[in-house]
Amino acid sequence: MSAPPYKQLEQEFKRLHAFRGALALLRWDAAVMMPRGSADVRGEQVAALETEHHALLTAPRITRLLDRAQANTQGLADWQIANLREMRRQRDHAIATPATLVSRLAKATSRAESKWLEARAQGKFELFAPHLEEVVHLVRDKAALLGQARNLAPYDALVDEYSPGLTTVDIDAIFRPLSKRLPSLIRETIALQETRPLMPLTGKFPAGKQRALVTEVMKAVGFPFDRGRLDESEHPFTEGVPGDIRVTTRFDADDVFPGLLGALHETGHAMYDLGLPQEWRDQPVGRDRGMALEESQSLLIEMMVCRSRPFVRYVRPLIAKHFGAGGPEWEVENVYGHLTRVQRGLIRVDADELTYPLHIMLRYELERQLLSGELAVRNLAEGWNAGMEQRLGIRPTNDVDGCLQDIHWAVGSFGYFPSYALGTAIAAQLYESLREGLEGLDEQLARGEFGGLFEWLRTNVHGLGAKVPVQELLKAATGKPLSAASFVRYVEAKYLESAASSVAA
């Protein structure tokens, strides 16, 4: 007698999980260790494993087992029923994107990515445009197919792939109040900050010593170096599976904070992954609940926990220890001023937390117009520049600082950008409740104690894996549905505080 359908499915998905882990390592290595000339060889390996993963997931046997298991869920626990739902979701997504489309997209995005690099090097959007057009066409096909399969509007189907259960309704509900409040708040903040000049944080920060500092802080945060690594790469990222999580950052010899905060942002992702339910670690229900929640965890750590006075109090002596940095410019208020400086800039990845959502709104608007055909790809650069001027009051003078700055569209990631802004709103809402529930948090953080913080996050977020939808998780954790209200309260309090209160704090 063979095992019950549900048990057989667990075995199948355990194998798929191992494939995903192997793919994660191939990608990590490509970004951190691989010799430059080996990209073609690696490309073949990734394609072979992805093709096989797709074939295993869409095999008729999986569909049959899912039908049988879902027809009779008697005797299954709620985690198992949720696991079946997530298995079905993964299978539906894979079935909806046939192997031929996946392969055409892989080739088109591979070409587009290399043309994007070339266009950036030469500062010419027109080199990239025809290749982006091809990608847009294929993503449009994919969105239509996914939408049919998931019973969603095409763009919502793309969002659903990254942030399951969230749609343009949720995104618009966040963006509407933000696009009203942020422009004036940015003006007020900049005006206020101009009245509080900062002393520059000068110094030399050799990479080896930065590494030692970052390692010390990550250990305090709880990152397990016996089951994870810290490395350097061109852009910080987190890759791997719980049990082998790898974080990267990039060190700037003239400024200690980009490397430290980049690593802590990624550590936020890693701690989420590490807090996922251990007993479900190789099953779909044991995975993270999508990119919006992922981003909420990295932003909560970087923006709310680390760009704060308590964290500055904790980290100042460590910076002094590792670099001998002292003097008045290293006083708490001056350092905190640097970590919370607001300015209108052209580059998303360099943006502060007030201007960042405006960068996202622009991309959200443009990518929907590209997919609907309302905006022709050839007019993207102009649309971008006009949008930047309208939203942030500054206009790029070249495409590298404009519509060529992000890799996302080149690699076919449409519907991904909103997860950054959704993540910001989720982070603020969670952090508000967390602070209400955790007495003495600031004192703990100032002592470098992160245990209480992560206990709350594990109970209310990490430990739930993919068991419940984001909205339900948020309702249970904060008592409220997702909205921008907490974020607005948070940034108003943080950026409009009077000089007096800031000195007293």
Next chain:
Amino acid sequence: MSAPPYKQLEQEFKRLHAFRGALALLRWDAAVMMPRGSADVRGEQVAALETEHHALLTAPRITRLLDRAQANTQGLADWQIANLREMRRQRDHAIATPATLVSRLAKATSRAESKWLEARAQGKFELFAPHLEEVVHLVRDKAALLGQARNLAPYDALVDEYSPGLTTVDIDAIFRPLSKRLPSLIRETIALQETRPLMPLTGKFPAGKQRALVTEVMKAVGFPFDRGRLDESEHPFTEGVPGDIRVTTRFDADDVFPGLLGALHETGHAMYDLGLPQEWRDQPVGRDRGMALEESQSLLIEMMVCRSRPFVRYVRPLIAKHFGAGGPEWEVENVYGHLTRVQRGLIRVDADELTYPLHIMLRYELERQLLSGELAVRNLAEGWNAGMEQRLGIRPTNDVDGCLQDIHWAVGSFGYFPSYALGTAIAAQLYESLREGLEGLDEQLARGEFGGLFEWLRTNVHGLGAKVPVQELLKAATGKPLSAASFVRYVEAKYLESAASSVAA
């Protein structure tokens, strides 16, 4: 109309090649980069990929295509016909070892390996014995199945897996003259070397500077750092595929040579892999011709090319540059004396080229007795110690220096050891012909020029891939079938040279 069977097979094996490349990276990472605590996660990933590789290779479709392609080879070139033969060989090996046996062996060797580590830590063979016994039973089953499938005696079938086309007949033809000549040659050499005392090569050799030296030498040898890496690991090894070849070594702070020669040994492997026919790189016929030939290439570089006076002349100024090492102890004769010192020792991996074959003969004898049942696993330690005493005149006083020193049997590698000794004989035979054909080689080596050397090896060895059997390759390259004669001539000339000639040379 679908592609002809042969073309379809090429596609299938291209995919299998990509799987092998991914597996190679998972293993490299496990030894070089992986956090200690992630071994269980990695084990699952490797098992999933190996299982899938086995399933793809043994699919009925492959057999059908092979039958059809081999039934009508008209219009196929000789490389394609050889490729079909190698495809069939791989498939036969995989079919002969059913998934259940592969999985039982994987579990048994995983347990045995951890018990082997424990037994080494405690110095107690009896902790390891029952687990080795389990492995021996399973390997015996495997040897029987492989033997039936390949029409070979069981032990020959195991040898054939590592060194295709070579059998105990070839091994015995090498070992018989060596077991006659080596004991007296070792005695004579040691007596002669005692009359030529050496000055110690003292100094401090920081890892970072050793890395710079090794990198410089590897570049001169021709290792392509844009498609390969050098790293450190507990034991030196080479892993990867042409296009992404990774070499490791281990640095000893008190001695510059183990790290340098370890890396050069591995570079010998890497240069073989890099010289394989590029147009067949993702096909079975484009692979190396087995472990005996692999070892011949690493030994030829390390032992014959690098443990030589010309190489010492080349590398001395580099050592002086990187470490400031000078003084009379760094004169050519003294350094060369150290690189060719012979002594009877208990440990295989530390052995010189004269005593090394005796270590292999002992293992060859013992592993055949274990598999035939002539020697019970519980009596292995005693058999080992007696054999060492008989062959090398020294007796281990503990099992860590005795039968617990190698990992091979714990992980199920029976039939592998002979490839080291076969490699030595092949290397000497190739090097003899190579020197006859290459005028001015010593002068080139003394200038750090390795181009002529590798051109000869590419033409006669590397570029042939797996197209012809080892014996045929050797006949074509040297005009003679494999024998120990060249090796005996080589070691007699090298170790019995008169003091006068050594000074004159």
